[in-house]
Amino acid sequence: MKNSMVAAIASLVLLSGVSAHAQSIRITPNGSTPSAIGAPANFSGHVVVDPLFPATDETRATTGLVAFAPGARTAWHTHPAGQLLIVTVGKGWVQEEGQPRREINPGDVVWIPADVKHWHGATDSNGMSHVAVSYMRDGKNVDWMELVTDEQYNAR
Ligand code: MN
8 A cells, every 4th residue: 555655656756757848849841941141251152051940958059051052161260169060962171270171071970179260161163061060158159250261272
């Protein structure tokens, strides 16, 4: 009798705990957020940004699909809490300041640690798209800097 009471109370506690935290799966339908053209202050060349999912208390990161035309790239920038890039299409370059640029291809996953100055974009001959997961710190996920010059972009 006593044991079954304890079990009943325990399952009630468990159930209430579950219901307090349970949330439903959320699907954001394709195309529910309009595409944006990359701002000339932050990107060189033609860049299309598709917001995929916003930062929330749970995701703590914005997720977007970024498509770069050949020759297009970000400006130099840092991320206060890091960034994950998942290359989906094409052929691209990523460069950390003070290091040679590196080639990235579909299926490659690139982790940019917090506060590392860098840029990413297409190669000079092929477009490149990546999913970017940009983690938030104090309400910010990027600090933009100067544009990447053609000389910097073309340096080997
Ligand atoms: Mn970045």
